Amino acid sequence: MSFRDDGHKAVDWAADYLERVGDLPVFAQVTPGDIRARLPQSPPEEAESFDAVLRDLDEIILPGVTHWQSPRFFAYFAVSAGGPGILAELLAATLNSVGVLWRTAPASTELELLTCDWVRQLLGLSGEWRGHIEETASQSTLAALMVARRTTGRNVIVCSDQAHSSIEKGARMLGMETRKVPTDSEFRMVTDGLELDDAAAVVAAVGTTSTTSVDPVAEIADRCAAAGTWLHVDAAYAGSAMVCPEFRWAFEGVHRADSLVVNAHKWLYVPMDCSLLFTRRPEAFRATFSLVPEYLRAAEQDAFNISEYSPSLGRRFRSLKLWATLRCYGAEGLRARIREAIRLAALFEGWVRDEPGWELCAPRPFSVVCFRKEGSDEENEAIVDRVNASGEIFISHTKLNGRYVLRLAIGNEHSTEDDIRRAWDALRDFG
Amino acid sequence: MSFRDDGHKAVDWAADYLERVGDLPVFAQVTPGDIRARLPQSPPEEAESFDAVLRDLDEIILPGVTHWQSPRFFAYFAVSAGGPGILAELLAATLNSVGVLWRTAPASTELELLTCDWVRQLLGLSGEWRGHIEETASQSTLAALMVARRTTGRNVIVCSDQAHSSIEKGARMLGMETRKVPTDSEFRMVTDGLELDDAAAVVAAVGTTSTTSVDPVAEIADRCAAAGTWLHVDAAYAGSAMVCPEFRWAFEGVHRADSLVVNAHKWLYVPMDCSLLFTRRPEAFRATFSLVPEYLRAAEQDAFNISEYSPSLGRRFRSLKLWATLRCYGAEGLRARIREAIRLAALFEGWVRDEPGWELCAPRPFSVVCFRKEGSDEENEAIVDRVNASGEIFISHTKLNGRYVLRLAIGNEHSTEDDIRRAWDALRDFG
Numbered sequence A, B: 001m002s003f004r005d006d007g008h009k010a011v012d013w014a015a016d017y018l019e020r021v022g023d024l025p026v027f028a029q030v031t032p033g034d035i036r037a038r039l040p041q042s043p044p045e046e047a048e049s050f051d052a053v054l055r056d057l058d059e060i061i062l063p064g065v066t067h068w069q070s071p072r073f074f075a076y077f078a079v080s081a082g083g084p085g086i087l088a089e090l091l092a093a094t095l096n097s098v099g100v101l102w103r104t105a106p107a108s109t110e111l112e113l114l115t116c117d118w119v120r121q122l123l124g125l126s127g128e129w130r131g132h133i134e135e136t137a138s139q140s141t142l143a144a145l146m147v148a149r150r151t152t153g154r155n156v157i158v159c160s161d162q163a164h165s166s167i168e169k170g171a172r173m174l175g176m177e178t179r180k181v182p183t184d185s186e187f188r189m190v191t192d193g194l195e196l197d198d199a200a201a202v203v204a205a206v207g208t209t210s211t212t213s214v215d216p217v218a219e220i221a222d223r224c225a226a227a228g229t230w231l232h233v234d235a236a237y238a239g240s241a242m243v244c245p246e247f248r249w250a251f252e253g254v255h256r257a258d259s260l261v262v263n264a265h266k267w268l269y270v271p272m273d274c275s276l277l278f279t280r281r282p283e284a285f286r287a288t289f290s291l292v293p294e295y296l297r298a299a300e301q302d303a304f305n306i307s308e309y310s311p312s313l314g315r316r317f318r319s320l321k322l323w324a325t326l327r328c329y330g331a332e333g334l335r336a337r338i339r340e341a342i343r344l345a346a347l348f349e350g351w352v353r354d355e356p357g358w359e360l361c362a363p364r365p366f367s368v369v370c371f372r373k374e375g376s377d378e379e380n381e382a383i384v385d386r387v388n389a390s391g392e393i394f395i396s397h398t399k400l401n402g403r404y405v406l407r408l409a410i411g412n413e414h415s416t417e418d419d420i421r422r423a424w425d426a427l428r429d430f431g
Helices: A003-023 A050-064 A083-095 A106-123 A137-152 A165-173 A217-227 A238-243 A245-251 A282-289 A319-354 A377-390 A417-430 B003-023 B050-064 B083-095 B106-123 B137-152 B165-173 B217-227 B238-243 B245-251 B282-289 B319-354 B377-390 B417-430
Strands: A130-134 A156-160 A177-181 A199-205 A230-234 A259-263 A275-279 A358-360 A368-373 A396-400 A403-409 B130-134 B156-160 B177-181 B199-205 B230-234 B259-263 B275-279 B358-360 B368-373 B396-400 B403-409
Touching: A003 A050, A003 A083, A003 B003, A003 B083, A050 B083, A050 B106, A050 B319, A083 A319, A083 B003, A083 B050, A083 B083, A106 A130, A106 A238, A106 A275, A106 A319, A106 B050, A130 A137, A137 A165, A137 A199, A137 A230, A137 A259, A137 A275, A137 A282, A156 A165, A165 A177, A165 B282, A199 A217, A217 A230, A238 A245, A238 A259, A238 A319, A275 A282, A282 B165, A319 A358, A319 A368, A319 A417, A319 B050, A368 A377, A377 A396, A377 A403, A377 A417, A403 A417, B003 B050, B003 B083, B083 B319, B106 B130, B106 B238, B106 B275, B106 B319, B130 B137, B137 B165, B137 B199, B137 B230, B137 B259, B137 B275, B137 B282, B156 B165, B165 B177, B199 B217, B217 B230, B238 B245, B238 B259, B238 B319, B275 B282, B319 B358, B319 B368, B319 B417, B368 B377, B377 B396, B377 B403, B377 B417, B403 B417
Parallel strands: A156 A177, A156 A199, A199 A230, A230 A259, B156 B177, B156 B199, B199 B230, B230 B259
Antiparallel strands: A130 A275, A259 A275, A358 A368, A368 A403, A396 A403, B130 B275, B259 B275, B358 B368, B368 B403, B396 B403
């Protein structure tokens, strides 16, 4: 095969896909097992052409793709990968740098620290903070919990009943205990009576998963400081909005936390995976993660090895895509996109508010709207099922105060007012 | 920007790089901080062109890259990314599928299970085994240790003094204890007197990091079965060699293990990151990792969600690169490449054996040769430092029986007899 020729075909495939993704059914119209059944059950003995891969990508794989890149993907957190980051992944795979120590990937190591520092500046955090890249928020939070346990010698993780499932899962994976505290009427952690003497860490949310509510981080920071408890802030989704100064009210108190996760692959237009884990206490990370065996001892004693601050030993060149995105969008471009997503969400929120028979179910601080049609849970669930099956849009749900609630999340940089109009029309039609 | 135009430029950059990588100094000729100092310390306010990114990639980043793709990269485990996998990373980033549940990425979920099953067949494992993809071997082993602890209720991990550092690091991150047992004269775990009553898991190696020695897995499996201990096999590097039947002696007893890690990004020509974690006990994984909150409950009750078997919730479409590689190389192509790497290693081993003043330091079962020049540790260390500084080749070292030992690892699919001849010439010149 010619890498160059196949590469140009792959780029054309990618460019065509991005042009037509808005025309495809958003939610994959398949049932479990369909895709696998259409593929050979054993690997080929003889080499095939890359053309054959591209053909099967179109004919077999694509019908099984739920299109996260569609401008009418409104489920979970809408995540979109921009062009610069996509192309940077090609470059990263081409270089195939494996960051084990600084010397094995000097540029990857230094660009990872630098681009995280760029994001730190964009978020309005002080120079005390240092970041590196983990795979997912689950992994970032897991790493923070490991550090919290080692640093405090305690075994309990405290979070609200609205905290992301990765926190309870992380605690369970580590053999730690989770204590969930209640939230108020706006889904924010209640801090009255918060008991932290046995707590290794509090995980506070800036943007919970169900409603994007914001915990009172400043109050929690006071209590953590008094109790010697690690404060980890989960801003995996909403943290990106802090590139706009008008949303920094949500970061109040975050500067006093010990660690913070913001997923650049969620709302900074970087392809999966690019979870940024920041800390003000790198020495505590090093005490938890540094272990350099003889076969990795290197001459550069003063070099910074990210593996000494992270669970994994090897790491790929993920910062290339963050770098390409930050440069090709610019700070102004990021701000404009985030403001537009939030503007669209506010518009949609207004439509729901004004529509008889529909109701809003939570405040909307960012780009996620929680709402429902008056009626039973079953009726609302049926709306979601039907609208998703139609392929017109893809949305998800949650439960709030025991009731089934629809969630519309905006984050794709190509979503327009027309797209959310189509979503609202579809929801009312099916409702 | 035009994604298509920029994409074609990126492909040309990648193709040019792969053509010239053999002419570049293998080991980056920079000192810590050089690269970062040459880049802006703050992100740009305004958008820049992708051309500017490509220009800086050449002028600033590339001098800081240690070229893992060079055919004269012989350090650690030589890892090379083939063309099909590189291009598949572009496609995966374009789709930006986020595998959270089956429904969020049906094709990604099913292709991940299928391609892991293809590798299972290539390795000669029975249909009892099921695999999925983790980021790195560190993460795969960490997941296995979590399952072992939960399944056995015990807290001790047993491995040999030659085991990879990720095992001790993993145990430490989990708050578990590591007990290292000695190895014999050929660096294999000594099983006499192995005490497992308190052991959650034994981690046995098929291909240790220093010498690629193979632990007596069958014997260890007997003892684990008797003691109710989980057996995890670390075949991160050497497992790939099992695609060739003549190397399957090294897998004896592995069919009785509970879990197994084989890194497709190490020696199956797939770009970082693609660590395959296999198990015969998926139900134990599910008991450890399944936690589905309300906002993720889905209609497809019978669908397989990989997140219920893995620490992370979200996962990217890594199987595309594994699929493209397995198809475009074919089983025969993989076998031929692995045989050639081992043939070259045997050739190099013979040169060392026949050269007065040099000595072999360990058996060579696969493609890594451990050797040294007669003389002091300092003299040998100086050889490594000088040969790496020359840029001609890049090698690493280890310590065996207290002595400094050079390691030459072959794994790049483009390494030729001429490349290893150049390595041997350079080593003798500097020695």
